[in-house]
Amino acid sequence: MTFDYDLFVIGGGSGGVRAARIAASEGGAKVALAEEFRMGGTCVIRGCVPKKLMVFASGFSQMMEDGKSYGWDIRQNGFDWPKFKTHLETELDRLEAAYRRNAQNAGVTIYDSRAVLKDAHTVVLADGQTVSAKHILIATGGYPFVPDLPGRDLAMTSNEIFLQEELPKSILIVGGGYIACEFACILNGLGVEVTQFYRGAQILNGFDEEVRGHIGESMIDSGVSLSLGCDVMEMEQQDQGIWVKATSGKDRHYDAVLYATGRMPNTTGLGLEDLGVKLGRRGEILVDEWSQTSVPSIYAVGDVTDRINLTPVAIREGHAFADTVFGGKKVKADHTCVPGAVFTQPEYGYVGMTEEEARKDHSIEVYATAFKPMKTAFAGRSDRVLFKLIVDAETRKVLGCHIVAEGAAELIQLAAIAVKMGATKENFDRTVAVHPTIAEELVTMRTPVRTA
Template identity: 70%
Template sequence: MAFDYDLFVIGGGSGGVRAARIAAGEHGAKVALAEEYRMGGTCVIRGCVPKKLMVFASSYKTAIEDARSYGWAAEAGAFDWQAFRGKLDAELDRLEAAYRSGLKNAGVTTFDMRATVSDAHTVALADGRKVTAKHILIATGGRPAMPQAAAEAGALTSNDIFKLDALPKSVLIVGGGFIACEFACILNGLGVEVTQFYRGEQILRGFDGEARGHVAEEMRAQGVNLHVGTDVIEMKPVEGGTWVASTDGREAVYEKVVYATGRSPNTEGLGLEALGVKLGRKGEVVVDDWSQTAVPSIFAVGDVTDRINLTPVAIREGHAFADTIFGAKPTKADHELVASAVFTQPELGTIGMTEEEARDRGPIEVYTTAFRPMQTAFAGRPDRVMMKLIVCATTRRVLGCHIVAPGAGEMIQLAAIAIKMGATKEDFDRTVAVHPVMAEELVTLRKPVRTA
């Protein structure tokens, strides 16, 4: 059977675009890609990139205050959201254009519309056309989840924050994951009065317990009104914002309410289940180690599979898929020891096992320290950073590394190389410290604070 394309990709985010570019540009496949919103996906348009730029913007007020302690006659004026948003929008336009250019240069045909799957080799486009492909790749990512009652009361999601016409004077953020915590810190840094509710006992579930607690303490110290073990009972629009009643007996009106309580895979209405593609409990596409679904011609990568929902992982999955199917280089994406960073203030960088995970698998040693960093201590700020290594007591391998500090994301990237290579605690000990920097603490931790 002759197909219109060798590959049809549904979704123009990081994973789908990488798969399309490699399949077409490096392996000579005839490829098409459909994206119903903007090319670049969550990361580029409504996630990592605009969020990180907002992190930068939110940090300058404190930096200017610190500058005065270092002798600079510096004063922070009012933050101009309109000016910032104009530059932010322009940068996202530039990045989207770069994504489109990359696809075009690789020879990929693009369709700016929704696409669904009609059968194992046929894609239906929103304009009524149908095209055939030998292989179909689902790379539709995920979307913020929100309770219906919250949506009806006018609550926002993280997507909406980038489109605000003006910053609110007050905001309630509901959720305790990394998205909720990052935006709590961002908006707090931009001068918004921030309250955060999380129904669990501590924010950042799934991360190391000690690191979670440290981040929570620092967030509160910087002005975030964080309440754990707390959830919304009722909310309704009122004059001046949204009235909210919570489980701790609190009642208050917030100008805006933002829900960041999880994300759902974008599989609704794609026609996958009718073809025999298995979906998981959250709607995620179930795939094997090769990103192949139960239907042999249909594959899936990225957040839509709900494996590790990180942009670099989606890119690796997309690249591995293209090399396997079109490059005669069978490749599985490596999901072991993936480093990540949470861009709270301070940041949390992490790789490997948490202390809680490691102690359930065998004897461990825990090395940890907390201290006031030189730069902010000189400025008179009380903030503290934390560094932690989890070490297997028998093999001596470093099983996990957790850093809470300014620039933790940069530090964990380099530590991840050593840990991925199987470095032992003694390898860390043999490494001469760079002085004076915060990261030198990682190679000067001599005695475990506890064993388990």
Template identity: 70%
Template sequence: MTFDYDLFVIGGGSGGVRAARVAAGDWGAKVGLAEESRMGGTCVIRGCVPKKLMVYASGFPAAFEEARAYGWEMWDTRFDWAAFRGRLETELDRLENAYRNTLINAGVTLHDTRATLVDPHRVRLATGQEVTAKHILVATGGRPFVPDIPGAELAVTSNEMFHLPALPDRALIVGGGYVASEFACILNGLGVKVTQVYRGAQILRGFDDEARGHVATGMQAAGIEIRCGTDVMRLERTSGGIRAVTTDGADREYDLVLSATGRRPNTEGLGLAELGVRLGRMGEVIVDRFSQTAVPSIHAVGDVTGRINLTPVAIREGHAFADTVFGGRPTAFDHELVASAVFTQPELGSVGLTEEAAREQEPIEVYATAFRPMRSAFAGHGDRVLMKLVVSRATRKVLGCHIVAPEAGELIQMAAIAIRMGATKEDFDRTCAVHPTMAEELVTMRKPVRTA
């Protein structure tokens, strides 16, 4: 059978773009790609890139305050949301064009429309056109999930946070994950009075308990009200804003409510289940280690598979798929020891096992230290850094590293290399410290604080 394409990709996010570029540019495949929204996907357009720019913007008030302590005479400062939003939108336009041009230069044919599956080798575009492909890759990512409560339509999601007409005076953040916690810190840094509610016992579920507790304490010290063990029952429009009634009996009014209660895979209406593609409980596409579904010609990568919802993971999965199918190099991305960062204030970096998970697996030693970093201590601030290593008592390998500190994401990337290589605690001990730095504590902790 003759096909229109060797590969047709549904979704123009990080995973789909990488797969298409490598298949076409490196391996000479004839590739088509359909994207119903903007090229670049969640990360570039509605996620990590604009969010990180907002993190930078929100950090300046604290930096200004520190500067005064260091002898700088500071002028009166005022944040211009409209000016920032304009520059942000210009930057997103630039990045989208860069993604688009990268694909075009690799020889990929772009279709700016929605695509659904008709059969294992046929795709129908929203324009009515149908195309055939030897292989189809689903890379449609995820979308925010909004709980079905009365007044749910009054809340915004993370998609809208980058395009607000104005900053609110009072904001309610619903959720305890990284999206909720990051936006709580962003808005707080920009001068918004922030309340965060989460139905669980502590925010940032899934991360090391000690580390997430450290983050929560820092957020509260910065002025964020965190109310755990509670949830929103209903929202109502009032003359002065949005009234939120919560399960702890509170009844308060806000100018903005952000629903950040998780994400769901974008599989609805694609026609996957009808073709025999297995879907999980949340709608995620079930794939094997080579990203192949139950239908041999259909693959999936990125957040739509629900494996690890991180942009670099989607990119590596997409690259591995292209190398496997079109390069003749069977490659499976290893999902173990993937480092991550939460861009809260304070920031959290993590790689490997949490103390809780490691304790369930084998006997361990825990090395940890908390201290006031030199820069902020000099300025009279009370914030504290946490450095933590989880070590196997049997092999001496470092099983996990957790850092709560300014630029923790930058620090954990370097630690991840060592841990990925199988570094032992003694390898860390033999490494000479760089002084004076925060990171030197990772190689100077000599005695465990506890064993388990």
């Protein structure tokens, strides 16, 4: 059978674009890609990149305050959101153009259109055009979830927060995951009055318990009004703003409400179930270790599979797919010991197991320290950093490393190399400290604070 393309990719995010580029440039495949919104996907257009730029912007308020303690005569005139937003949009346009250019330079044909599946080898574009391909890759990512409650249409999500014409004076953020906590810190740093509701007992569910408490306290100390065990019952637009009825009885008006209550795999309406592509409980596409679905010609990578929802993982999955199917080499994406970061303030960097995970199957030693860093202690701030190593008591391997500190994401990237290689606690101990740094604590903690 003759096909229009060797590969058709649905989704122009990081995973889909990487797969398309490698299949075309290194695998010699004839490749097409369809993207219904903007090239770059969630990470580039409405996720990691604009969020991190907002993190940078929000950090300057505290930085300038600290500068006064270091002798600088600094005068603040407030944050200019329209100026920042204009610059942000220019940068996102540049990145989107780069994604498009790199794919096209590799020989990928791009359709600026929604695409859905007609059969195992055919997609239908929004204008009705049908295109056939020997292989189809689904890389449509995820979308923010907002629960069904009265007034839900009044809430924005992380997709829309970058589109505001002006910053609200007050905002309610609903959710306790990393996206909710990151935006609570960002907006607080930009001068917005931030209230955060989370229905659970502590924010950042699934992360290390000790870290969760540390970050929660830090957020409260920085000015975020955090209400745990609290949720929204209904919302209503009134003259004074959005009226929110809370389960805790803390009813009030806010200028804006942001829901960050998780993301769902973006599989609705693609025609997957009609073809026999198996989906999971949350709508995620079920794939094997080669990212292949229950229909042999159809594959999926990235957040739509709900494995590890991180951009670098999607890129690895897309590359491994292209190598396997078009590069003549069998490559599996490695989902073990994946490092990550939460861009709260301070940041949280992690790799490997949490203490709670490690306790299940290992006898462990926990090395941890928390202290005031020199930089901010000199400025009179009371914030504390946290360093934590979880060690297998028998093999001595470092099972997990957790850092809460300014620049933790940069630090964990380097520490992750050692942990991924199987470094032992003694390898860490034999490494000479770089002084004076906060990171020297990684190699100077000698006595466990607890064992299990």
